Amino acid sequence: MTDASYSSASSIEAGNPGLDVASAASDFGARTADFIALLKPRVMFLVVFTGLVGMVVAPGALHPVLAFTALLCIAVGAGASGAINMWFDADIDAVMERTSARPIPLGRIQPSEALGFGSVLSVGSVAVMGLGVNWVAALWLAITIGFYVFVYTMWLKRRTPQNIVIGGAAGAFPPMIGWAAVTGDISLYPVLLFGIIFLWTPPHFWALALYRSDDYARAGVPMLPVVAGEAETRRQILYYSLVLVPFTLVPWLLGYTGALYGIGAALLGAGLLVLAAQIFRGSGMAAPKRMFAYSILYLFLLFALLLAERWLDLPMGFPGLAGGA
Template sequence: MYATSAEQRRYDQYEPAARDFWALLKPRVMSLVVFTGLVGLLLAPGEIHPVIAFTAILCIAVGAGASGCLNMWYDADIDAVMNRTCDRPIPAGRVSRESALHFGVALSVASVLLMGLAVNITAAVLLAVTIGFYIFVYTMWLKRRTPQNIVIGGAAGAFPPMIGWVAVTGNISLESLVLFGIIFMWTPPHFWALSLFACKDYEKVGVPMLPVVAGEAETRKQILIYTLLMVPITLAPWVMGFAGPVYGLTSAVLGTVFLGLALKLYFRKDIGTAKKLFFFSILYLFILFAVLGTEAFLGQTSGGLI
C-alpha cells in the first residue's frame, strides 16, 4: 500500500499544496454530508447552543473528509487506472500514500474526540461508526468483492442526518431512522445510474459494480425496484408529522419525476437517460433536504410547521 522508491521519487518532485490536501477530503461529497447533517440537527426536537451546533457540524464535516481521504489512500492503485480518478492527488503524484494515511487518521481521531467532548458521547459513537463503516466495511471489504457494495456501503452516507439529530437529542429515534432510510434507499439508484456510464472504468480495475457482473438490464431493473421502495420512504416525514405539507407536496412531485426517469431508463436502455437520472438524483436529494431544513427553521421561528 505504500510508495515504491520510484513512486517516492515522483512524490519528491512536488511540494504538496493545501489544495491537494483539500482534494483528498472529497469536498463535493463532504458538502452533501454536511448539508444532510445540518438538516438532521434542525429537525431534531429540543434546543442546542449555537456554538455546540456549529461544533457538531464541523465534526461531521471533518469526519466525512477523513473518510474520503482514507478511501483515496486505500484505493490509490485503482484510482490510478480509472479515467475519472487518475488525476486525484495520490495517483497524480502530488501527495504520498503515507501522508494521506496520516492525514486521514489524524482527522478521524480529532473529529470523534471533539464530538464526544463538546457535543455528546452518542453522537461521537455514531460518527466513529460512520467513519469505520466507510473505510473498513465499504472500502476495504465490500467494494472489490460484491456487487452489493453500494447497497450495504450506502449506510455510511446515510448516517449524517442521524448524527445531527443525536447531537441535539442525545438519542436515536424513529424520525432519525427515517432520515437514514431516505439516503440509504436513494444511494443504489444514484450510484448504479453512474455505473451504467462508467462501467468500463470499473470493469478494467475489477470492481464488481452491478453492470459489470450482472449486466445493464439487471442494473436498470434494480434501479427501478429501489426507486419504487425509496419514494414512499421520502413521504414518511410528512406522514409522521415531522415535516409539513410543502415537503409532502415536494417529495410527491420529485418522486414522480424520479420514478418516471427510472421507468424510462428501464424501457429505453440508453446511456443518456442514465446520465439524466444520475444528475437528477443529486438535485432530488438536495431539494428534499433543503425543504425539510427550511420548514424546520421556519417552524422554529414561527412556532409550527409550514
C-alpha cells in the same frame, strides 16, 4: 550589458530570493489543494447538509458554537474517511478515468501521507465531537467513519456487487449524528431520514456505474453493471426508485413533517420515477447521466424542504392524522 540585463543576471546569481519565495508559496498552495482534494469536498457538501438537517429538525437547540463544532466534526470525519478511502484505493483510482487525476495517482501526495492525514482527522473529529458536544454523537460519527473505511472500502467494494447497497449506509448516518448532537439520543425520525438516504444511494450510484461501467471493469470493481449486466442494473434502478419514493412520504404520514415536505417529496419523486422509467426502457446513456445529476438535486431539495418547514414554523402532520410524533 545594459543595466536591466545586469540586474537580471545579478538576481540569478544571487538565487533571486523573490522568485524562491513565490515558488515556495506556489508549492504550498498546490499541496494544500491536494490535501483538500483528499477530503472529497463535493461529497462532503451533502454529508454536512443532511447532518445540518438532522440538527435543525431535532427537538431542542444547540448553542451556535456547539452547532458549528458538530457540523465541523461531521465534515472533518467525512473528509477523513475520503482520505483513507483514497489511500486504500490508490491502485483502483490510477486505472479509472474518473479518478486518475486524484492526488495519489498523480504522485503529488504519498499514500502514507494520505493514511496519516485521514487517521489523525478521524480520531480528532470523534474526540472533539465527544468532548465538545456529546459522546452519543461522537459514537455515531465513529460508526460512520468505521463503516465507510472498514465495511465499504476494505471489505465490500472489491468483493460484491452489493457494495453500494450495504456500504451506502455510511453516507446515510449524518442526519442521525446531527440529531444526536442536539438530543443526545436517537429516535424514529432520524432513522427514517437515514432510510431515505440509504434507499437513494443505489439508484444514484448505479446510474453513474452504467455510464462508467468500462472504468469499473478495468479496475476490477464488481459494480452491478459489470457483474450482472446493463439490463439488470436498469431494472434495479427502477425497483429501488419505486421503493424510495413512497418511503420518502412516511415522515409526513407519521406526522413528523408537514404538507410542504409531503407535496414536495411527491413531486420530486415523480420526476425521479420518470427518469428511472426512462432508464428501464432505454438503452443509451443519456438517461443514466440525467438520473445521476437529478438524484443529487433530488436529495438536496428533499432535505431543504425539511429545513424550510422548520424555519418557517409550518404545521406538522398529515391531514386527518395526529401531527408531531
